[in-house]
Amino acid sequence: MTTSPVRRPRDRKAQLATAAADLFRRHGYHAVGVNDIAAAVGITGPGMYRHFQNKQAVLGHVLLTGVDALAARLNGVLDGFGDPESGLRPLLRAAAEISIDQRDLTALWRWQGRHLHQADQKEIIRRTGVLLGGWQAGLRRLRPELGDRDALLLCFAALSVFGSVGDHHAAPARERFVDLLADLAETAVRSPVVPSTETTAVRPRPAVAASRREELLTAATRLFRDHGFHAVSMEDIGAAAGIAGPSIYRHFAGKSDILLAASRRMADRLTLGLNDSLSEATSPRDALHRLARSYVDTVLRSDDLIAVYANEIGNLPERDAKEMRRLQRAYVAEWVRLLREVSPSLSDAEARVVVQAALTVVNDLPRTRGVNDRPRLATELTALAVGLLDSQA
Template sequence: MARNASAEIRRRPKDRKAQIARAAAEAFSEQGYHGVSMEAIAARVGVSAAALYRHYAGKYELFRGAVLGLGRQLVDGTADLNITDDEDPRQQFDALVGALVDVALANRTSGGLYRWEGRYLDDADQAELLAQIGTVHDRIHRPLARLRPGLTRRQYLTLSTAVLSVVGSIVDHRAKLPAATARELLIELAGAVAAVELPGEPVPAEPAVASRAPAPDPSTYEALLRESLTLFHRHGYRDTSMEDIAAAVGIPASGIYKYFSGKGDILAAVFRRASDRVSGELATVVASAADPHEALSGVIDSYVARTFDQPELEYVYYTERLNMSAADQRIVHDLQRSVVESWVELVVAVRPQWSPAQARFAVHAAMALVIDLGRLQRYPDAAQARAVVNRLVKAVLLGDYRLRATFTPM
């Protein structure tokens, strides 16, 4: 027995802890923090759950290590670029973006964890993650300050957020491109958003603004959709009970089951309804446009306006979609893909130098910009804030958008 035990120890890989960390990051990214167990992670690695505890105290420690490990890779990946004031700032910018893209590509199957699941970190770990991302922002600002002198700190933050959004968008989809082509395209798109002439200083969000009270809705079904979305956004899907939803609508909890089988059914209905409306608006805009350029511009205007009018929707989609059943996830995914493909057709017509695959990457980058910049702006109900997001999205998809700034070295 002793000899067998010794052989087992010798066979244990030296990088076992790293294997566990990679498996945990992928599992949390695919299934969400609450959807993953120690047993599930162990199964991915091919060990027992008890073996995990030799390396990690519990699920949260694995989760913390996965999220902060991704942030650390962004910091380390840009640490050795030696950004100085005596080199071409455009080359520095491209090298910096390229390094960030390399990290994103290497972690494509787990990067969603950093983008959408970091909210489950405790306060101290949240602060560490924010410090990591702040370091990356500061590194982007250095070449930007030379390329775009005279902007405010807030404007530099807007542009660096846009750059990180473009890079990070590749973890939100599974569209395919050769790595070299994807890298080149994302550097191009990051340069496009960094060159946008921002329409004045964005209006800061009002502190603790109460949600706009919707008009009374005679339909209980519609009220359930609306109030559920608000609660999922405010408290999270798992921390919202059927009783909470019923109270918000003003009915007993048992009354919900006349319309929905449970929370997951409500969530799926919200997304299906939203996809139908986006699809309908898209068809209307395209039908009334004179050419693909006008159609794409109108589609962007409509999409940005809808997102600002209902900011909860996109955020809840990315953060809570894993709580739907597998069948509902497939349905909603197919609806979303249909919308994306409609955009892709317009983009290819406007940018014929791009293949449909390249256009698909650009469309996902544009959609990521809407939610990431909207969150930065905190969706104030101001035309100025919408204009910031609108211009950045158009820079990505239209390319020759007339309000772009000249992005040349100083």
């Protein structure tokens, strides 16, 4: 008797991509191996190489496929943006629906996209650039008083609103969630801006030279942000600071110690801003506005710290990671509490969506080319954040 050969499923590549996306999102890119991805769909590690060259290729496939799906759903709606007033709301609702439906993909791009092969990064930027161009052109028709740079600012602000769903787990009822995101994005694109100039914002150099420990902390934080904690060695940090790797141990016990120092510093700065805002405020709304200004100032002064604090604390020892997450949750909870006092009709989940949208706009734009050199960026970020928080009052 002869037996029929076992047939591989036609959708094995898609199965691998789906499994990898879930593993990357839950555990981080560096914590997931080829064998983990293969095992998730019931095959051996070598079997995965029939479909993908390596783990990096899987990530590229997942994100490029997601961008194509996004473009396919938005292109038709963008065509309707020819009449900006009637086309704006359908466009924003469609973008909100996609953001919610592909929430895990949004989180994957925001936090793991830096691990892509350079060619895949460039291709994603190219494809998303085409979409951004359509948004920008439509916004110029909606608001002809805007220059290209001002339209770009507001387009990126709206995209950050949609991207914010990848930074939290709040989940209002779906239709309310869609409407709320669309409302917030519309607030962003209709925000008043002062016409910009081409002047580049220059940050003043510190009057006093940093200590060696500060140089190491600054260098390490930048490397962690750009490449991820696992991809950075002590030798890399030493080279970036201009010293030999072993000399770092005079200042830090190890790489995790550097990460913990960076995380604690960010937590301390945020807590100080929160306490000052609450102690000086005359009302919950005033406290919320003061807190927004404080957060903008902290982010702009903290350069890479905020990105590392948001994305890398899972690489700390478990006890330290739990403490940092507790501080993060407590900080956001104060924003939510204040917003619910100002807007009592909002549920806790809805208030969290609004707060996270405001925080994400402030986090994203200072690291966005074409936007981060604006001379009035601090004022504009504060206005955008306050506008989003006030939009549901």
